[in-house]
Amino acid sequence: MTDGRLTAPLHEAHPTSPGRRLPDTQAGMRRRNLSRVMHTVNAEGPLSRAAVASRIGLTRAAVSTLVDELVRTGLLEELGPERPGRVGRPGSALALSGRGPAGIGAEVGVDHLAVCAVDLRGRVRARAVRHGTNRGRRPEPVLTELAGLVRQVTAEAGQEGLWPAGLAVAVPGLVARDARTVVRAPNLDWHGTDLGALLTGTPTPAGAPPLTDDLPLTVDNEANFGGLAELWLGDGTPRDFLHVSAEIGIGAAVVVDGRLLRGTRGFAGELGHMPVRPEGPQCACGGRGCLEQYAGKEAVLRAAGLEPGEDRVGLLAERAAGGDKDVRRALRGAGTALGIALTGAVNLLDPETVVLGGALAGLAPWLLPSLERELARRTTGPARAVTVSRLGPEGPLLGAAHSVVRGVLDDPAAVAGRP
């Protein structure tokens, strides 16, 4: 691509921001058509050139030129002739490349760090995890460790012919619309932390390449990446839904027509601070009776008479499954509070479904009855579908890695000259 405007970084801000449009010129049209070929092969491949052409409504000659470029730059692979017996001249089936660009996803959890590499076909090709609390640690040492895991995963993926197209980092906090700055992550005690600058500036081991020198970097809230993972990887997930997840706090992702609703400052989805009982207990946010005071992890542990600690969600699920009355009562109460808060959200947004993800997925059997009862008695019309994510706590990490992969599908021309 020669037009300077067309070689803007792949991730200008958030790759999934509404309104991101390529320019309306001949070159922009061609660039969009390259993307349509990639998305068509992703959704329905392997496909012959003729099949791609008929799917996207361009001539076979036009599609062949596009495909040639995508094959030459290593984004598509030709799998060899299709099996005989089909109508017409046999064509070589096209698939997304299992080599070439990979999405690197990273997660800064309160109790762990994780990194993975996902190829264009959506397969996880390498991963690394470090357990141990990050609560109260300064950002620099945490990010130095994270950068080490990124290097390890990138090197491992590199041995299979993959190179990093971008790095996306999920954090448990509010992220500004610059997709770099953690405005507030109360459970890490990070405030106004520029993760972009810190990650680029982490010490580089002797001989290792600098981490993010020209690697596009995106930082986003874990609930947002969890919601996007559900959109992209969920089983039959519709394009309009509300994804509710809990780690320490409670977050939500609002997906409308296949796009994440981010809000003016990037703070949309703060379901945890929806007032459930306006004169209820004081919340750290300054409000009273917020959802988190009834359905947050600490509130549920307290209501169940348990101490906070690591992997308390597993303990809650185990006790509930074993018939522990206190735990079941605590989860029932959390389900009721979730049902009240979701009534407000459903009335405001009219989503097709509500998906419970993150730690809530594992507790769903004991949350759902009271949650669904509350929602049904407070909303009119047919009962709202509440489903449970099969990604569970994996959602944010997978969503982060896939956001990079989706960026390549959305604009393959932007990575064509790399690495």
Added chain:
Amino acid sequence: MTDGRLTAPLHEAHPTSPGRRLPDTQAGMRRRNLSRVMHTVNAEGPLSRAAVASRIGLTRAAVSTLVDELVRTGLLEELGPERPGRVGRPGSALALSGRGPAGIGAEVGVDHLAVCAVDLRGRVRARAVRHGTNRGRRPEPVLTELAGLVRQVTAEAGQEGLWPAGLAVAVPGLVARDARTVVRAPNLDWHGTDLGALLTGTPTPAGAPPLTDDLPLTVDNEANFGGLAELWLGDGTPRDFLHVSAEIGIGAAVVVDGRLLRGTRGFAGELGHMPVRPEGPQCACGGRGCLEQYAGKEAVLRAAGLEPGEDRVGLLAERAAGGDKDVRRALRGAGTALGIALTGAVNLLDPETVVLGGALAGLAPWLLPSLERELARRTTGPARAVTVSRLGPEGPLLGAAHSVVRGVLDDPAAVAGRP
């Protein structure tokens, strides 16, 4: 335009639906560029051809061809040479036409019917109103009256060289995404009413042309049109906001990045049924303690010790201005309930501002103090701007008419061959 796909009706569903995109072909690109010329002249006109070209980044020759077509089809007017003294050869300034296509807006209120015609320049050129309750009346006679007003306004506008490009009808109820069917309008007692079929089928007076034979028709909720009016006509209204309005019930319009969020079934924005106090009074929706139970018109009148009736909002404002303690207390309570419900909405959506419209605009001086106090103490970060619409109760009717005008700006080619 010769490609059959390109002459689809102007209003396929809702003209402002996200995702409405013209096909990505040469013809589609040209059609989008015609729209860009119209929007540029609308936003910044009068402008010379050269100025339009520089604004939209096309060559002057390309823009001239587009402008010629728009002038020939009566959508743009040449105002004559620009005043001298500017750099370069003087060009004729272009403005949107004050003749040609007009948007016809109509409103079915609980207590009135109204119709107006708005030209491409956004001026109201004709209007008609009929007062009197529609509560409990069957749809047919109401729509026959409405059709009469539409004919009257259309005829009046026709005398000034305007012809109807479309009819948009605002109703106080939930409208399906087909943009025709009123699913539920409790205050009219209309349920599952196909306004499209009924309006087309209303008796035609002798000699009068049939009403909607090929006139594109859109039906939408009054709160949605009120929100769109604020987006298009408000003074400095941002592209992300929550518009809250009240007539009999309380409705909201969620505008994200300049687009209305409609919801899966078209029911988004039902702020009136957000639970404010979950064990509060029973609501007609089946829930308890909904916002409408505290801030709806009837709830406020009851709390103020007043009887329901016509123009009660005027009475409330008058009494509050006169210092009536009961009315002021009732409005303070309504403001508190609005503040609690808006906390949830603001946390979920992160809008740039909240705009009070409809009947709430006139009561704002007595609602705002408690509303803003509640919002400030329950949400973190800088205080949220709450502004008051200057359109007030005019919003829905103007929004309806302007939605047709925006449809012409969005796709001028679709009306080029008409009337």
